[in-house]
Amino acid sequence: MISVQNVSRFFTDKKKTITASKNISFEINKGDVVGLLGENGAGKTTLLRMISAILQPSEGSIHLDGIDIHKHPMKIKGKIGVLFGSETGLYDRLTARENLTYFAKLYGLSQHETKARVDYLTVRFGMNEYLDRRVGNFSKGMRQKVTIARTLIHDPQIILFDEPTTGLDITSANMFRELIHQLRKEGKTIIFSSHIMEEVKQLCQSVIMIHKGELIYNGSIEDLYQQEESDDLNYIFMSRIIRGNNS
Amino acid sequence: MTWHVFIKELKDSLRDQKTIFLSVLLPILFNIGIVYFIENVFMEDSKEQVKVAVSTKTAPEVLSWLKDIKGIEIISSHDPLAMIKEGEATVALSSDPDFSQKLKSNEIPEVVIQADPSSTKGSSTQDKIADALTIKRDAFVKQRLVENNINPKEMEPFKINTKSIIEGDDISLYMVSIFAQLIIVLAVLMGGLPAANDLFAGEKERKTMEALLMTPVNRLHLIIGKWLAIAVLSMISGIFSVITFILGVNLLTENLAKALRLDQNIGFFTISLLVGIIFFALLVSSVQMILSLLANNLKEAQNYITPITALAMIPYFLLIGTSANELTTTHFLIPFMNIYALIKQLIYGIYDFTSILFVVGSSSIFIVLTFFLAYAMFLKSKWVLGK
Numbered sequence: 001m002i003s004v005q006n007v008s009r010f011f012t013d014k015k016k017t018i019t020a021s022k023n024i025s026f027e028i029n030k031g032d033v034v035g036l037l038g039e040n041g042a043g044k045t046t047l048l049r050m051i052s053a054i055l056q057p058s059e060g061s062i063h064l065d066g067i068d069i070h071k072h073p074m075k076i077k078g079k080i081g082v083l084f085g086s087e088t089g090l091y092d093r094l095t096a097r098e099n100l101t102y103f104a105k106l107y108g109l110s111q112h113e114t115k116a117r118v119d120y121l122t123v124r125f126g127m128n129e130y131l132d133r134r135v136g137n138f139s140k141g142m143r144q145k146v147t148i149a150r151t152l153i154h155d156p157q158i159i160l161f162d163e164p165t166t167g168l169d170i171t172s173a174n175m176f177r178e179l180i181h182q183l184r185k186e187g188k189t190i191i192f193s194s195h196i197m198e199e200v201k202q203l204c205q206s207v208i209m210i211h212k213g214e215l216i217y218n219g220s221i222e223d224l225y226q227q228e229e230s231d232d233l234n235y236i237f238m239s240r241i242i243r244g245n246n247s
Numbered sequence: 248m249t250w251h252v253f254i255k256e257l258k259d260s261l262r263d264q265k266t267i268f269l270s271v272l273l274p275i276l277f278n279i280g281i282v283y284f285i286e287n288v289f290m291e292d293s294k295e296q297v298k299v300a301v302s303t304k305t306a307p308e309v310l311s312w313l314k315d316i317k318g319i320e321i322i323s324s325h326d327p328l329a330m331i332k333e334g335e336a337t338v339a340l341s342s343d344p345d346f347s348q349k350l351k352s353n354e355i356p357e358v359v360i361q362a363d364p365s366s367t368k369g370s371s372t373q374d375k376i377a378d379a380l381t382i383k384r385d386a387f388v389k390q391r392l393v394e395n396n397i398n399p400k401e402m403e404p405f406k407i408n409t410k411s412i413i414e415g416d417d418i419s420l421y422m423v424s425i426f427a428q429l430i431i432v433l434a435v436l437m438g439g440l441p442a443a444n445d446l447f448a449g450e451k452e453r454k455t456m457e458a459l460l461m462t463p464v465n466r467l468h469l470i471i472g473k474w475l476a477i478a479v480l481s482m483i484s485g486i487f488s489v490i491t492f493i494l495g496v497n498l499l500t501e502n503l504a505k506a507l508r509l510d511q512n513i514g515f516f517t518i519s520l521l522v523g524i525i526f527f528a529l530l531v532s533s534v535q536m537i538l539s540l541l542a543n544n545l546k547e548a549q550n551y552i553t554p555i556t557a558l559a560m561i562p563y564f565l566l567i568g569t570s571a572n573e574l575t576t577t578h579f580l581i582p583f584m585n586i587y588a589l590i591k592q593l594i595y596g597i598y599d600f601t602s603i604l605f606v607v608g609s610s611s612i613f614i615v616l617t618f619f620l621a622y623a624m625f626l627k628s629k630w631v632l633g634k
Contacts, residue, residue: 011629054460055628077463089458093262094255105251106462134262150458 002028002051002158002189007060009046009213020046022213023060028191030157033184035200036193037237038210044193045084047210048160051191052082064158078107081156083164089147092136096127096146099135100153107154121149141172148179159183161192165199177203197233209240216240248464252472253479256446260480265441270480274434274488281430282495285422286503296320297372300327300336306346309358309380313340316379319372328361337369338362338376350387419506423496424571424594428563428587430492431485431520435528435586436556438484439477443535446473448548451633460631470625474532474618481528489520507594515598519589522603526610527586531559533617540624543633563587571595579605582613 009021020043028034038044049055051062053073062069064076083089090099097118104114122128125145130138135146151159161180165173180203183190191208194200200207200221207224209217217224217240221233228236260266299319301310313321319338324330327339339361343349349356360376362369389399450456459469496503538555542548562584569578571592578588585606592602624630 049457049628049632052461054457054632074463074465077461080461082457082461084454084457088454090453091255091259091455092453093259098255098258102251102255103458103462106248106459106464108463 001030001063001065002191003063004047004051005061005063007047007050007057007062009043009050009055010058019213021050021057021210024210024213024215025060026208026215026218028189030189031184031187032206033180033190033204034192035204035207036191036210037197037200037207038193039241042210043213044210045162046213048082048084048162048191048193052080052160053077078154079156080158080160081151081154082160082162083147083151084162085164085166089150090135090143093134095132095134096138096142096149097131099146100149103150104153109154117153117155121152125149140168141175144168144172144176148176156188158189158191161190163193163195165194165196173199197237201233209237211241216243248468249472249475252464252469253475256442256473256476257479260442260445260476263441263445266438266480269441270434270438270484271487273437274430274484275491277433278430278488278491278495279499281426282492282499282503285426286500297338297368298322298330298336299338299340299372299376300324300330302327302339302341304344305340305342306344306356308347308350309340309342312379312383313376316376318375331361331363331369337366338372340376419502420595423503423507424591425567427492427594428566428590430488431524431590432527432559432563432586434488435481435485435524435531436559439479439481439528439532439535440552440556442477442480443532443539444542444545444548444552446477447536447539448542448633449545451542451631452544456631466625466631467622470536470622474536474621477535478528478532481531482525485524485528486521489524508596512596512598516593519593519598519603523586523589523606526607526614529614530582530610530617533614533621536621537617537624540621540630559583566591571597574602576605580609582610585609 004024004026007021007024008019011018011020024047036044036047046055050057051069053069053076056070064079067075069076091102094102100118100121101114104117109117118131122131125148127142127145127149130142135143138146165176168176177199180190180192184203192203204221206220207217208215224233224236225231228239230236295318297319299313300322301313301324303323303325310321313319322330322336324336324339327336327341330336331339340358342358343356346356346358358380360373360380362373364370388402392399392402447456450459460466493507496507534555535552538551539548542551562581566574566578566584566587569591571594574588574592579585579602589602589606592599
């Protein structure tokens with residue numbers, strides 16, 4: 001279970017304090033698929049960075065299965081896989097295999113485990129043809145597959161996706177949605193941020209809405225529909241934001 | 248884990264064409280170019296005839312003295328000064344038209360030698376002509392003393408004899424010394440530069456840094472692996488540069504090869520230079536890491552690193568007029584200056600173990616300080632992730 005308790009994050013830029021996250025609390029159960037919704041600059045990436053332990057909260061705490069993420073980051077990093085964007089975090093001058101093997105080593109996989117995982121992910125994402133080619137020459141779709149494989153190389157229990165379908169064509173975006181379906185069936189806990197309400201509606205049981213760094217909704221999509229007396233998630237999202245601006 | 252990071256960064260960097268160009272191709276081209284320039288342009292230039300514009304009214308006696316001076320070409324002119332200004336001559340000379348008559352009647356005739364003080368060639372030729380005329384003047388003085396029954400030795404209570412302390416061709420050795428410092432230090436500075444930019448600022452820009460920080464690897468291991476990769480590339484570039492410079496001097500030149508005699512003490516020379524390069528590369532890499540961490544992207548990193556690299560050349564210019572014998576402990580204790588001092592000392596055949604210890608000691612202190620500053624920055628999300 002992921003437990004986020006009263007988390008705030010402040011940045012200082014040119015002597016001005018910017019609040020990226022403000023007193024956010026929520027819990028996510030094992031196996032849940034949660035959509036993280038918010039406008040650009042709402043604080044979604046900051047929140048995901050804090051959950052993945054690369055950014056320290058200014059206030060509050062985040063626990064994973066009872067372990068404080070920021071006090072014991074090394075204990076939980078192996079359990080989390082994170083993907084920012086759709087095709088980032090690859091070394092262009094290395095081959096797809098070298099990229100995957102490097103991250104497998106960093107996650108502490110043995111040589112045998114590394115080979116098994118690389119083979120499994122190669123088959124799963126159909127990367128066999130270009131596994132030993134340098135990533136720099138790949139198409140967007142090929143890069144996307146290698147990036148996902150890199151995120152899953154250590155078979156993480158929790159997967160964080162930050163706007164994974166932004167900028168993708170329909171085929172690639174559908175492939176991504178299919179992947180999330182499969183990972184859900186495998187019992188993975190998934191948090192993904194998105195602008196596309198239809199995608200969230202299809203994939204998630206619950207949503208977390210953030211506006212100007214503050215939590216404005218946390219709960220199931222069904223409850224949200226009932227509260228707003230509408231099943232148009234796009235409309236609900238906009239009305240919540242307008243209410244957030246007026247409050 | 249540091250080993251995995253180091254090997255990956257080295258492999259990644261060596262596949263970068265910029266690294267190959269700056270670490271391998273540039274030293275070869277630079278060394279061949281420099282060696283060719285010194286031997287065939289600079290040294291030949293010193294043998295070139297310097298044009299001296301002489302007034303048409305100059306006394307024939309003075310003219311005959313000038314003809315005895317080697318390395319000058321005499322051009323007759325109505326306006327010698329104008330010839331200098333037009334760039335057609337380097338030195339202008341004129342004398343009293345009735346020079347011989349005045350000399351005989353014990354008057355004081357004048358010879359005027361003019362040159363542009365900003366021209367090295369002009370100033371040195373001006374001195375050369377003045378020296379030749381001084382000898383002629385002294386001969387007249389002696390003759391007059393004899394004519395007046397005075398022993399000329401009375402006018403010369405002692406002799407002044409200026410000699411170089413360098414055996415053989417001191418100009419060639421000086422040339423080797425100043426260019427070797429420049430070539431080796433530049434090679435170390437440039438060798439790891441693309442990697443330093445890429446491994447921090449580049450990774451922030453491409454978001455690979457985030458992926459790296461999400462792994463359960465201690466950041467100290469990550470930064471050590473990256474730092475060593477940058478340092479090794481700087482060392483390779485520096486060592487490669489030394490080898491190509493020495494080969495270039497020995498295979499492509501005559502004067503410089505004679506001046507650079509490494510047969511004796513080649514072992515001490517090699518080890519000392521290697522130690523100097525290793526510690527300098529470790530220091531440069533730490534500084535380059537800090538600058539790359541300060542930047543949010545590759546372009547910004549290049550903007551920061553280029554002027555700092557230029558600053559590293561300041562000690563070179565400060566030491567250019569200091570001889571190897573004038574180098575003091577302070578020169579070997581100041582980082583960045585100590586590598587220039589060490590190379591200069593070694594080229595001049597001064598093998599001093601204490602100097603090497605000073606270089607190692609002072610560099611180590613600054614390596615520790617700069618590395619831990621870089622590490623402290625690497626722990627802060629502001630620097631490690633960028634904006």
